[in-house]
Amino acid sequence: MSRMRRTIARRLVSAKNQTAMLTTFNEVDLTEVNALREKYQESFVKKYGIKLGYMSIFAKACAKVLLEMPDVNAMIDGDDVVYHDYVDISIAISTPNGLVVPPVQNVESLNFAQVEFKIKELADKARNGTLSLEEMSGGTFTITNGGIFGSLLSTPILNEPQSAILGMHAIQQRPVAVNGLVQIRPMMYLALSYDHRVIDGSTSVTFLVKVKKLLEDPVTLLLDL
16 A cells, blocks of 8 residues: 555544544535525636635535534544634545545635635645645544535545544435425535534534525525524
8 A cells, every 4th residue: 555545544444443433414405505606606706716616615604603513623632622713624635646634724714715715725736746744734624525426425434633524415406395395406415424422413413404504595604694
């Protein structure tokens, strides 16, 4: 195995064996997010020079809820639980040599364009093999998007020493009940794997529900409601 693959293997086995990992699921209707992107994409690109993607919207939604629910943003250090008053979100990036998870720092303080630029910068460096050790270290929470490869549902594995990871998946047009009527909506399954030593089941479920509500009504995210 390559040096990177050995490191990945060691970390994955440790996460599986050293944490009390469970996964909870939900689904999100992305109708309003899609409408927002379609309506403002041209203006966004014209102003910032980069597209408004799903990842920045999900990252900002998670950052808001993580500040409200510090347990999900915490990590174990020995016999202590370490809490953070900032949100550094590690973004899972697939490279020819394996998966890397460099963090976007202080997501709660960045706007959507700044998040998009930082993700692009980290992804370019990851695929060019130019990420520094400093750029790959840290992070308080992780987001991984298996949907770009077509995954419909999965159970993401924790990125130690973090206590939670959100899995995004493929967007599918599915029939759902809306106000008693069947409609076709763009739906995505969400998965939150979490360390039960730090995060209770009710907390994990509440976290996903809060993220779901922000994504289904993104104006509340923009207005910080």
